Amino acid sequence: MFSSLCSRAGATRNKAVQDRTGWDYLVEFPPPVIEGIPADLAPVEAAARVQIKSKRSGKPTVRLSLSNALRFAKDPLPCFVVLFLAAGGHEPVRIYVKHFWSHEIGHALKRAREAHADDQRQLHKLSLVLSFSAEDEHTDDLIAWMKAIALGFGDRYVEAKGRLVRTLGFEEGSIHGNIQFSGEDLEAFVDHQIGLRPTAPRLNVTIRQRRFGIDAGQPIFEGEPDVAHLRPDPQPCRIRVRGETGRDVWLEGSLLVPAVLPYPHELWKFRITADFVEIVGAASGDGTMTFHLNGPERRSISSFRALSDVLTVAEAGPLDLQVSYDGAPMLAFRAEMSPTDIDLDAQQLSNVITCLEKASAGLLPAELTLSLDDLLTSWNDIVHFNGLVAGTDMKGKFTLAEEIPSCDAKASYVILYDYLDVGEWTFMAVVRRQLIQFEIKGRFGKLACGEPRVLEAAVRKGKGADHLDELLELYSAARTSSGNGVLEFYGGDYRAMRQGNTESPLILYTAD
Secondary structure, three states: OHHHHHHHHOOEEEEOOOOOOOOOEEEEEOOOOOOOOOOOOOOOOEEEEEEEEEEOOOOOEEEEEHHHHHHHHHOOOOEEEEEEEOOOOOOOOEEEEEEOOHHHHHHHHHHHHHHHHOOOOOHHHOEEEEEOOHHHEOOOOHHHHHHHHHHHOHHHHHHHHHHHHHHOOOOOOOEEEEEEOOHHHHHHHHHHHOOOOOOOOOOEEEEEEEEOOEEOOOOOEEEOOOOOOOOOOOEEEEEEEEOOOOOOEEEEEEEEOOOOOOOOHHHOEEEEEEOOEEEEEEOOOEEEEEEOOOOOOEEOHHHHHHHHHHHHHHOOOOEEEEEEEOOEEEEEEEEEEOOOOOOOOHHHHHHHHHHHHHHHOOOOOOOOOEEHHHHHHOHHHHHHHHHHHOOOOEEEEEEEOOOOOOOOOOOOEEEEEEEEEEOOEEEEEEEEEEEEEEEEEOOEEEEEEEEEEEEEEEEEEOOHHHHHHHHHHHHHHHHHHOOOOEEEEHHHEHHHHHHOOOOEOEEEEOOO
16 A cells, blocks of 8 residues: 555655565655756755554554664654554544654653663564654655655755754763762862862762663763862852942952752852952851962953952951842852952052053053053052142242243143053053142242143053154144143153253243
């Protein structure tokens, strides 16, 4: 009957001479005709293996040997099981068909793994039941339905079926195992997991391949490894640092908690690393905060800002820390700060970072990084530069190169420029200060200035002397845009004015 159906549908069927591999027919379906396509690109016939079953009565179920079911599961060709069921009496024969796909492949692979676990090796003596539903009845379109399945994937059928065979049953991972260790080493094991110990204590490890929740009999590894590293994946978190005074500081960090359970509550610990700080907390709610400040290590300006803010709030005493994961608070504890190896004054560091922030006016290149050694090396230069961009007390006396005639014009501003070399970078700034006091008697005068305002800024790689032309252009543009009443000392050179080793020419820019 099956042969007749194939003939009428134009499919070529090749009957198996010896039924040793589970299939009765190899069926070839003609490819679709596509007009105008070159022969070298035209699709070829699609082939499928078919096993025929028949029953005179009963339910639409069949029994397959496990060995044949496995062949169908692993065969790269489409495989079908066809059931001809005679319901009895004078009713016509109904035809059911199953495409051996994800459910059937998974059933065969799982049954084979169960047989392996039971040490049953004669798979041809084992079986599995294949049940057909009303949706599987194709009495009127058997060959057409099989052809649609065989051609539906195009040339990707083998790849798709192979992926099922490789992945089914491994949804929860393919490698599983267990770890045994002495109870006396439990605390050491917890410390290792959160990174406080470089290696794990002595362990006995068994690792097996697992599929469908069933372990393979032969372990991949069993014994005591020479060296073991067993750590969970760090999870991203945010840490709120709150002191007795000052504002809250937020840090981005990575959270490590022990993954092996259970263990006594009093041994529970966690560890957080966040840029320059390491935090270790315990179940008691107490913890320690350790700063890791390596002089040559390079970090961003924002990282230095966070460091200075944390040091500032930590100086007042213990810190209240809150750890948030995925937007929700999950841990709260109190931490003591461990002393750092580098003597660093929080307020002085904050002043330095404020200076660099103001000097850059927010225009920080993404690749800009500095080291603590860079800051310490340029410390005196930073202090002087800070007097330009952030200093609140700018006043003094001056001597002119020559006496100037009196005029009615009023001096309103003084504009100055300078640069600061730190590490591989130079910070350039043009600053305007309002004149609060300005008096001249002959060649001698005095002045007092208000708060600084950075008009122009730039950060460049290299030395400031190499970018002086750009700085002078910025100064000239700022002086022009400020209009009348701009007083110029030393050509606007703040460094020359500060050193005061020569008499200064003075120019007052007016409308004339």
